[in-house]
Amino acid sequence: xxxxxxxxxxxxxxxxxxxxxxxxxxxxxxxxxxxxxxxxxxxxxxxxxxxxxxxxxxxxxxxxxxxxxxxxxxxxxxxxxxxxxxxxxxxxxxxxxxxxxxxxxxxxxxxxxxxx
Amino acid sequence: xxxxxxxxxxxxxxxxxxxxxxxxxxxxxxxxxxxxxxxxxxxxxxxxxxxxxxxxxxxxxxxxxxxxxxxxxxxxxxxxxxxxxxxxxxxxxxxxxxxxxxxxxxxxxxxx
Numbered sequence: 459x460x461x462x463x464x465x466x467x468x469x470x471x472x473x474x475x476x477x478x479x480x481x482x483x484x485x486x487x488x489x490x491x492x493x494x495x496x497x498x499x500x501x502x503x504x505x506x507x508x509x510x511x512x513x514x515x516x517x518x519x520x521x522x523x524x525x526x527x528x529x530x531x532x533x534x535x536x537x538x539x540x541x542x543x544x545x546x547x548x549x550x551x552x553x554x555x556x557x558x559x560x561x562x563x564x565x566x567x568x569x570x571x572x573x574x
Numbered sequence: 575x576x577x578x579x580x581x582x583x584x585x586x587x588x589x590x591x592x593x594x595x596x597x598x599x600x601x602x603x604x605x606x607x608x609x610x611x612x613x614x615x616x617x618x619x620x621x622x623x624x625x626x627x628x629x630x631x632x633x634x635x636x637x638x639x640x641x642x643x644x645x646x647x648x649x650x651x652x653x654x655x656x657x658x659x660x661x662x663x664x665x666x667x668x669x670x671x672x673x674x675x676x677x678x679x680x681x682x683x684x685x686x
Contacts, residue, residue, distance in 0.1 A: 562619045
């Protein structure tokens with residue numbers, strides 16, 4: 459059982475380049491999320507999705523786009539990377555919050571992105 | 575948006591010592607959660623709290639949902655080296671829909 463899988467694990471970009479991070483979950487979860495983690499700032503929500511074909515902005519959405527064409531996949535795109543987007547990115551998934559297991563997010567192992 | 579203040583930011587302790595960390599919020603939460611992140615991994619849920627005043631244990635870990643619904647604490651008893659990592663509190667409130675708010679994290683170092 460793979461859980462939440464993120465690819466790639468590491469990437470180095472030059473300023474202005476674009477890239478896509480892929481998240482895949484095999485737990486049939488409705489909800490999926492993209493967070494970024496920076497030292498001393500905890501986990502900040504970038505975008506999230508409550509179901510296939512729907513996405514919404516989180517706390518820090520600027521400079522990112524997302525798509526959820528299939529229930530099991532959630533893609534995070536950077537159209538024109540900037541050094542401020544150097545971070546560790548985590549994807550997570552969960553059952554619908556408010557039901558059993560409220561709040562249990564299942565996280566991937568993270569993707570470390572460096573923008574030069 | 576909602577903000578959580580988590581303290582301390584870091585702790586350096588000796589193996590066998592007890593640890594205490596807490597989170598406070600200016601707003602009321604319906605659910606408090608505590609996650610642990612091992613180095614190089616994603617966070618994993620340790621304890622979830624759903625009622626004000628609730629006290630829940632998971633092995634050597636004990637967490638409480640504050641009576642005012644604006645705070646929570648996590649205690650670790652008799653720490654061991656594998657307790658090393660970052661501990662995050664997180665909160666969920668009625669109008670937040672599907673979103674959790676995370677604290678800044680407490681970095682725990684345990685010296686053998």
